[in-house]
Every structure is written in C-alpha cells, then in structure tokens.
Amino acid sequence: MRYLEGMNDRQREAVLATDGPLSVLAGAGSGKTRVLTTRIYHLIRTGVPTEHILAVTFTNKAAREMRERLAAQLGEGAPLPLIATFHGLGRVLLEEYGSAIGTPRYFSIFDRGDSERVVKNALKEIGVDPKEVPPRAILARISKAKGEGLTAEGFHERHAHEGFRARLTNDVWTRYDRTLAREKAFDFDDLIALPVRLLEEHADVRAAVEERFHYIHVDEYQDTNELQGRLVNLLAAKHRNIFVVGDIDQTIYTWRGATIDNLLSFDRTYPDAKTIILEHNYRSSGTIVSVANTIIAHNKNRKEKRSVTDNPPGEPITLYAATGAEQEASWVAKEAKKAIAQGAALEDIAILFRTNFQSRALEEALLQEGVPYRLLGTRFFERKEVKDVLAWIRLALLPSREADRMRAVQAPPRGIGKVTLGKLVAGERRALRAGERAKVEAFEAIVAALAEAAESATPSTFVRLVIDKSGLEHAFAGGGEDDHERLENVHELATLATRYDAVAGHEGIAAFLADAALASDQDELDRTPDARGVTLMTVHAAKGLEFDTVFVTGMEEGLFPHEGMGDDENRDEEEERRLFYVAVTRAKRQLVLTFARVRRIYGADYLQEPSSFLHDIDAAHVRYAQTEEEPTVYL
DNA sequence: ACTTGCGTAGTTTTT
C-alpha cells in the first residue's frame, strides 16, 4: 500500500478506519483533505465500488481537484465516485429522485440576481415599494429560514404574529415559490432543502439513497449549515460509514448560516464515533505555523489546539506600510515581479484581500508591471451577456420556458418589447400588426433553428452558434470597449463549453448548462485552466488552497477586521480573526502583509489605522520592508 | 421600442 507511505500514524489510522463514523479535527495544513482523498482511494483499491462512495466538498473547484487527483492515481478512464458540492449533490438527488415530490425533470437554477428579481416583482405585486423594503433583506430572511429547514407555511406558523415585516416576508415567500415553480426553477437553498424533504418524507426514496452511498465523506464540515448536516445524516443513516473533516478555527461562513454544531455534536449524533486529531502541519514554515498559532489563540470561543511542524523556521514575515492603496498595489506587484524573476512560478503566488473592491488597484498595478494574473470573484456567470447566452441555450433545449424567452428576445433588442410580448403570452397572436408579427416569426425561426442544431452539435459549437444566430455577435461587434469585453466574455463561455464536447447533442449541452448554473463565482479558476498567472482573490475564496508566497493586503482596522454596521457582538471579531488565520495559513514559505495609511472608499479618502491583528504577531518574526518614507514601527 | 441622461443609493465575505 504505497499510498500510505509518508503519512503519519494518525493520518494512516484515519485512512484505514473505513467502517463506522469518524471525524478528523485538525488545524490548517495538517493533511485533512489529503487524508480524505487517500481514504477514498483506499476504499476503491480494496474493492468498494465507486458508485457506493460519495464525497462532498465546499467548492466546485475543490471537487474538481479531488476528482483530478483520484483520476491521476487510478489511471485514465477508471470510474470515479460522485464528488460534488452540497449543491451539486442536491441537484443530482433532485434529478434522479425528485419525481416523488413533483420535481420537473429539467429545471433551472436561480442565482441571487434571479431570486432578487423575483422578490422585487413580488413586492410590487403586493404594493410595497422595493425602495422602502430592500428585496435583498427579504431574500436574506427567506434564505436563512430555508437554511433552518422551514417552508413558507412553517415560517408563517412561527413568525406571522411577529409583525409587519414577518408577514410581508411570508407573503413574498409564497409568491416567490409560485414564481419559481412556474418557471421550473430552484434557488440555491432549494437544492439542499428539497432533497432533505424528499428523504424525510419518502421512505422509498430514502431506502434507495441509503443503499446507494455506503461511504460518505465531507470536507470542511465546520462550514456546513444545519440543513446540510441533516442531509448528510439522512444519507448516512443506514450504513453509518460517515467521515467528516474540519477545523473549527476555519469557520468563516457563519454569516451564511454555517454552524460548527454539526462538527461539535458529531459524537452525540454518532455515539460510537471515533475522533482523530491531527496536529502536525506539513504545509508552512515554522515561523508561519508559530504566528498562526498565536493569532488564533486570541479567540476565546474555541478549544485549545496548537499545530506543530518539523519544517524549519524559514523566512520572517514581511510587513509593508504603504501611503495609499495605489502604492500598496504597486509595491505588491513589484515584489511579485521580483519573485518571478528569481524563479518563482506564477501559480505559486497569491494576492489576497478581504473585500473584492480592493482588487481593482492590484489589477492595475499588475498590468502596469506586466505580471500576468488571474482574478477570481468577477461574477462571470452573473454578467448580463453571459446570462443572455445561457438563456438562449436553455430556450433552444426547452422552447417553452417563458423567463428565458423574455430574456432572449431582448438580447440583443430586436424590436419586440413589452407590449408585443404581453400579447404573445396572452395568446393573442392574431392581434399583432404585420410588422410585429414578422419580427416575432423571425425570432421564432431562430429559436427553432437552434433547437434543431442542439440535437447534434457539440456544446462548444452550439454556444458559438447561439452567439452568432442570436445576433449578439453582430450587436457587440461594432461597439466600443465595453461591447468588446462582452464579446470576449461570451466567447469565453464557448471556450468553457469545450470541456463538455465529449458528449454532443442535448445531453452534453445540458451537462454544460447544469454546471454553469452552479459554477458561479469563485470557481473561475476552472474557467481558464491554461491561463497562467498570479492569483488574486478574497481570503474566503482561498480556503483550502495553498501557495508558496502569499500577500495579504489591506491589513487595516475596519477593513480587516472588517466592520459592518455597528450592531454586532464580539462574535464577528472572532470570525474575522479566523479569517485572518485562514489567510496566514495559506502560505507555505513566504507571508507578506501590507497595509495603506490612506484608502479611498466611495471617492473619499479615509485615514486608515494598521489592523489590530498585526499586534497579535510576535515582532521577532517580522521584517519591515523598505518604506518610501521614514520607517515607522507599528508593533 | 430603444437610447440617453440624470439622480440616488450603496458594499463585506459566496454556494
């Protein structure tokens, strides 16, 4: 068993204890993910059929990486187990067993923008001004309640007496559900909530699913919410071979409903559970491990846990004080360039930040210095032009989709507007004037032609066809810089689709669509796998990753730790510190912290103070980088 | 039906 070589005793124990419930609690860089992957490999090698194995990861990217690693170990063409995010798993369950609760065979998935639009319309229907009551607030409330397993009715029972806002939420929710049902769509929360309901209420489905997954693995278990925990427990109910790994110090999604209770109550849910603790950090230098330990020790709300490492102390941590955000960015870019000149690989460098808006200055500086980079969090799949193309594709596969038709008909504008569309929906086709009717028929001819092409085209050729036939290509071609960028984006979508070209026709295109719907946001690393560059992303997006050199920028009070509105208790400060702990522990060899004294937010300049987190670092581990002005001591 | 121009509101973090 060569794959066990190099693992320490407890890692090995975790890999080999395949039967019964087991949790692995361990700090950053202790090999949790590696243990999980090795364990799956071990199961397969010892004869467990892949279809009986399930692994749930936090991001699509993590799922992809795990699949790739397993594929490399198992050899080309070997069958792989289901490795998916919770939402991906939910989608599979609904697709395969959802008929028991009336789930349509083909459904689309609404992202936050789609959902907000629905909430807004619902508010208008009710007669409430969306400016008085922000749709996002209502949506947040619905989403949170769904995460606790409530339905609109359940919410009504529990909260209806609480006043206007709760009644309004309930009213919106009911309409929201109706709209999504009509449009054959689910939102992200539904992808968890509905499978749970499906399993809880349908014994036959439960029996089938229980028999399907004999071995269940969950990575990053500390950041799952209540409903996700319930889903896992339902799946594992029969065979009870459930393996979860996590680090409560890396809980950074409580704002989204994540609760460490799932991890903490694991041995109550499974009294026979074994718990393995890993303390050895294999990732980072001694200095980084030591600093990380000190940082997280400042949190009160935790169990004492320290990482140890055999790695040499390595280099000190670098701290740089810039005058402004531009100087900070420019310095980071120059340092990155220096590192690359000295032989560092582009993908070994990451530049992290707390909030997305900080990326702009960094991007400009990297451009200036000619350092190639990849930026995550651009919300590629939420861009209008991308959503337009996706709507066209869905429409071609299923021409009865009203929402997609409305979208496609206006992308690009083709002389068909609200009035004409309204008549069409009402079935008053004859009421159209000749001019309008010709336009409608032209549009329908395009849809029909695309629908036919979809029968046999490969996903990527089909996407290109859609871009062309829809008229988007033409509409963007003549335009300015913005249009040029839009054109590039839709072409990138076509490039992305290439990955699905192995299966042509409806099946391949549908697979592409399904992944695109869940691939939102940070999985964009996947988008352009061949494009090399330094990685720019938020600390949240960096969870689970590792880099040789890590820059953490914007180390300023109010920014990191981030201060929202004043109404928060001390819990948030602790989550911010956990976030900082995550940031620091991404680095293998070199950690660089930077901050700016002045930062422009909304066009106004603000005087910034260095982050209080910097005080938590032992000065003996810090080296001050050359500042352009007089050196100042901050610690 | 669609484009243009003004006013206002707003930002953590993301599946």
Next chain:
DNA sequence: CTACGCAAGT
C-alpha cells in the same frame, strides 16, 4: 465613484 433605476426624448 459607479452602477443602476427611472424619466423624458427620438
């Protein structure tokens, strides 16, 4: 500052 919603013009 900019992105978006909304009102008036073409």
